[in-house]
Amino acid sequence: MNVVETRNLTFGYTATPVVExxxxxxxxxxxxxxVGPNGxxxxxxxxxxxGLLEPxxxxxxxxxxxxxxxxxxxxxxxxxxxxxxxxxxxxxxVREAVLMGRYPHVGxxxxxxxxxxxxxxxxxxxxxxxxxxxxxxxxxGGQRQRTYIARALAAEAELxxxxxxxxxxxxxxxxxxxxxLADLHEFGLTVLLIEHDVGTVVERASTVLCMNREVLFHGSxxxxxxSTALAEAYGATPKIMGVSE
Ligand code: ADP
Numbered sequence: 001m002n003v004v005e006t007r008n009l010t011f012g013y014t015a016t017p018v019v020e021x022x023x024x025x026x027x028x029x030x031x032x033x034x035v036g037p038n039g040x041x042x043x044x045x046x047x048x049x050x051g052l053l054e055p056x057x058x059x060x061x062x063x064x065x066x067x068x069x070x071x072x073x074x075x076x077x078x079x080x081x082x083x084x085x086x087x088x089x090x091x092x093x094v095r096e097a098v099l100m101g102r103y104p105h106v107g108x109x110x111x112x113x114x115x116x117x118x119x120x121x122x123x124x125x126x127x128x129x130x131x132x133x134x135x136x137x138x139x140x141g142g143q144r145q146r147t148y149i150a151r152a153l154a155a156e157a158e159l160x161x162x163x164x165x166x167x168x169x170x171x172x173x174x175x176x177x178x179x180x181l182a183d184l185h186e187f188g189l190t191v192l193l194i195e196h197d198v199g200t201v202v203e204r205a206s207t208v209l210c211m212n213r214e215v216l217f218h219g220s221x222x223x224x225x226x227s228t229a230l231a232e233a234y235g236a237t238p239k240i241m242g243v244s245e
Contacts, residue, residue: 001064003028003159003190004049008058011048017056019045020214026207028158031181031191033205033221035198036233040212042194043163049192050078050161063158074104077152079145079162094139094147095132098122101154115154122153126180142166142173149180160184161192178204198230 004026011019018041026032034042047053048060051067060067063075101122102115123129126146131139136147145165152160162181166174182204185191195201201208201221208224210217210233217229224230 001028002026002061003030003063004192005061005064006049006058009045009048009055009060010057011044011053011055013044018213019048019211021058022211022215024209024215024218026190026192028190029185029188031185031204031206032193032209033201033207034192034194034209034211035196035201036211036216037235040233042211045211046161046163046192046194050076074101074155075158077149077155077157077160079148079152079160079165091135091137093133093135094123094128094143094150095119097136097147098150098154101151104155118156119150119154122150125153125184126150127176140170140173142169142177145169145177146180149184153184157189159190159192163194164196165193166195 002025004024006022006024009019009022009024010017018039022045034045036042044053048055049062049067051060051062051070054068062070063072099111099115099119102111102119106112106115120129120132123132126149128143128146128150131143136144139147149160160181166177169177178200181191181193185206191205193201193205202225203221205221208217208219208221209215210224210229212233216232217224217227219227
């Protein structure tokens with residue numbers, strides 16, 4: 001079963017569509033990088049894929065179900081661009097935030113030692129064990145993103161959705177963050193990533209989607225570099241760091 005599947009997906013906040021006629025399939029284990037200029041509909045597409053917006057026409061399916069009807073939230077880890085999400089203002093520790101990832105599995109039961117172990121392992125995976133007792137509100141941007149990923153791992157999410165996760169994060173932490181993503185992808189997680197740095201996407205993703213309202217390119221990073229989609233999307237060919245001509 002495909003993780004994500006859309007058919008003629010179209011949506012506009014007004015009468016003018018900002019996402020138009022998108023046909024997209026994401027298979028389990030894929031790492032899809034989504035690029036396109038500002039305002040090209042990338043975040044809107046993610047929201048449609050997650051069922052947070054209702055399409056005007058066409059459809060989006062998530063794990064085979066209509067995205068808007070999908071209610072198995074723990075299968076998905078969502079790391080938004082803004083770091084001011086719910087827990088960032090709450091006086092909770094990193095350990096507690098990650099343990100929250102276990103709540104959907106616990107139901108009305110109690111947190112068990114097994115849940116605590118899974119949270120500990122998730123913290124270890126993202127390299128945050130040493131900060132487990134620090135308050136989330138006192139973390140740097142990069143540490144906070146790692147905490148959210150650890151929470152998704154503790155929840156045993158199958159799909160990780162990231163909307164420009166490294167905005168406002170220092171360069172060194174950005175590099176480490178993408179190393180971590182690559183490891184998680186290798187481990188089998190399906191990843192959807194919106195990223196403004198085209199070079200990072202070309203380097204890291206297994207598939208690239210380039211859009212500007214409509215899909216301009218969908219295929220391998222190598223083919224993307226050779227294509228005219230970049231120039232079409234941005235109006236001129238931006239230099240792709242780290243990619244030789
Ligand atoms: P991107 O993520 O590529 O920057 P967005 O999906 O955020 O693009 O936005 C696509 C278009 O939709 C832009 O023109 C933006 O101004 C508009 N838009 C985004 N969110 C809203 C909203 N909540 N209400 C009205 N217009 C919106």
